[in-house]
Amino acid sequence: MSAPQQRYDGRPRLLTKQARSITEHARTVGPLPTSVVPQLIDMVTASGLRGRGGGWFPSGRKMASVAGRDNPYVVVNGMESEPAAGKDKLLLRLAPHLVLDGAELAALALGADRITVAVHRGTGLAEHLTAAIADRVAAGWGEVEIDVAEPPSWYVSSESTAVAGFVGGGEAKPKADSARVAGVGGRPALVSNVETFAHVALIGRYGPNWFRQAGTGEAPGTALFTVSGAVRSPGVYELPVGITGETILRVANGIREPISALLVGGYGGAWIPPTQLHRPFCPEGLEPLGASLGAGIVVALPARTCGLFETVRVATWMAGQTARQCGPCFRGLPAIAEDFAMIARDGSRKAYERLRFRLGVIDGRGACAHPDGVVKFVGSALKTFALDIRRHLSGQLCPGGPRVLPLPEPPDESEGWR
Amino acid sequence: MTERLKVDMIACDGHGVCAELVPELIGLDEWGYPILADAPVPGELHKHARKAVSLCPKLALSLARTRS
Ligand code: SF4
Numbered sequence: 255m256s257a258p259q260q261r262y263d264g265r266p267r268l269l270t271k272q273a274r275s276i277t278e279h280a281r282t283v284g285p286l287p288t289s290v291v292p293q294l295i296d297m298v299t300a301s302g303l304r305g306r307g308g309g310w311f312p313s314g315r316k317m318a319s320v321a322g323r324d325n326p327y328v329v330v331n332g333m334e335s336e337p338a339a340g341k342d343k344l345l346l347r348l349a350p351h352l353v354l355d356g357a358e359l360a361a362l363a364l365g366a367d368r369i370t371v372a373v374h375r376g377t378g379l380a381e382h383l384t385a386a387i388a389d390r391v392a393a394g395w396g397e398v399e400i401d402v403a404e405p406p407s408w409y410v411s412s413e414s415t416a417v418a419g420f421v422g423g424g425e426a427k428p429k430a431d432s433a434r435v436a437g438v439g440g441r442p443a444l445v446s447n448v449e450t451f452a453h454v455a456l457i458g459r460y461g462p463n464w465f466r467q468a469g470t471g472e473a474p475g476t477a478l479f480t481v482s483g484a485v486r487s488p489g490v491y492e493l494p495v496g497i498t499g500e501t502i503l504r505v506a507n508g509i510r511e512p513i514s515a516l517l518v519g520g521y522g523g524a525w526i527p528p529t530q531l532h533r534p535f536c537p538e539g540l541e542p543l544g545a546s547l548g549a550g551i552v553v554a555l556p557a558r559t560c561g562l563f564e565t566v567r568v569a570t571w572m573a574g575q576t577a578r579q580c581g582p583c584f585r586g587l588p589a590i591a592e593d594f595a596m597i598a599r600d601g602s603r604k605a606y607e608r609l610r611f612r613l614g615v616i617d618g619r620g621a622c623a624h625p626d627g628v629v630k631f632v633g634s635a636l637k638t639f640a641l642d643i644r645r646h647l648s649g650q651l652c653p654g655g656p657r658v659l660p661l662p663e664p665p666d667e668s669e670g671w672r
Numbered sequence: 673m674t675e676r677l678k679v680d681m682i683a684c685d686g687h688g689v690c691a692e693l694v695p696e697l698i699g700l701d702e703w704g705y706p707i708l709a710d711a712p713v714p715g716e717l718h719k720h721a722r723k724a725v726s727l728c729p730k731l732a733l734s735l736a737r738t739r740s
């Protein structure tokens with residue numbers, strides 16, 4: 255790997271390329287670079303791009319694992335289901351063609367003849383994308399057939415096997431087998447996040463060295479961060495991977511009141527104490543804290559809000575979002591949410607001991623990572639709010655304070671999983 | 673080449689037949705779902721493990737070959 259020639263100029267890459275129409279898009283980034291298709295997977299591998307949906311898996315390796323399989327399929331995963339995230343929806347609105355270009359290049363590289371973009375129902379995104387696709391067809395842009403699907407918006411329906419299953423005509427529930435093997439109706443599928451494809455579109459145009467000018471050696475590039483909570487200007491910000499927590503808060507115009515913790519990565523992510531804001535926000539920088547960047551979510555918790563009650567609210571909501579397929583998940587998550595509620599509400603020491611035991615029992619025992627995410631989230635609350643826990647356990651209960659984390663209405667039961 | 677027990681948690685219904693057949697390798701959690709030993713199946717238990725696999729009513733249990 256040659257060292258980057260130039261330094262990152264600090265300008266956003268995805269969010270400045272906003273171009274809703276195909277003519278604007280062509281003017282901003284030029285034509286679809288189809289000549290790079292034979293080298294695309296190597297370029298993506300060399301760029302070091304890692305999936306921005308939350309897993310940070312190396313994108314080149316993922317593409318290579320689908321390449322060479324028969325009759326492949328490409329799915330753009332726009333099912334951003336973390337309630338505190340907004341970056342994929344924003345990117346699809348501002349730069350749909352950048353996302354579609356990335357998917358198109360990937361499809362050409364894999365020999366896939368179909369792309370499906372999966373987005374949330376009732377958000378207007380499907381109409382927006384359908385119009386963008388028509389725009390491309392009219393302009394003679396690209397050659398792969400693209401359509402749009404709208405899976406139900408359960409939290410776990412954003413999981414790649416669930417999205418692929420839905421696109422293939424099944425239920426939007428996680429499956430035991432990887433999407434890469436038999437994702438869409440038996441066809442091997444590359445399922446990647448919206449932002450990941452947008453980066454691919456730019457790597458195809460400007461190359462891996464350009465991409466590596468931003469970010470860290472292990473996690474190059476910029477990433478979209480959704481920052482909310484006690485900051486003055488909540489919103490989506492594009493920043494190089496590995497920037498410190500302090501800088502992220504500063505970019506959001508600073509905190510507007512004292513904070514007691516930061517939620518990083520989402521509801522399957524982790525709470526970290528404000529003393530750790532100097533750390534680089536990248537997978538490697540957060541790992542020592544047991545945290546991960548996830549889908550780039552950062553929520554600043556105001557000190558007057560009780561972290562324990564926020565944890566109970568989220569854990570209870572997450573327990574209601576399982577696909578009810580795996581016992582340790584659909585029986586275990588409600589149990590640990592209730593344990594945590596008994597700690598926060600009643601100061602129950604018995605619930606505390608039971609919770610610590612149950613976290614170890616549930617971890618890693620579902621078909622998907624949903625229970626593991628909740629275990630991580632709850633476990634991080636035990637550490638980050640250790641002082642509050644001690645207070646509650648010794649009978650000093652608190653009123654809880656204003657609620658901060660959003661809990662959307664789950665889809666109607668009658669809607670089911672189709 | 674060694675073998676390990678694997679369970680498909682989506683298929684498993686948690687009635688615990690397997691844990692009765694090889695308690696040495698399979699425990700149950702408080703809800704009745706199997707917790708598998710995180711180690712290769714030792715030679716002397718192979719027969720029992722295979723029996724548990726074939727008697728699982730949901731075909732949820734399997735033996736997976738692993739290296740090391
Ligand atoms: S682990 Fe939970 S969410 Fe995942 S498939 Fe099983 S029941 Fe569904």
Ligand code: SF4
Pocket residue numbers: 679683684685686687688689690691704705706727728729730731732733
């Ligand atoms: S016998 Fe099969 S279905 Fe029953 S608990 Fe064991 S693995 Fe699950």
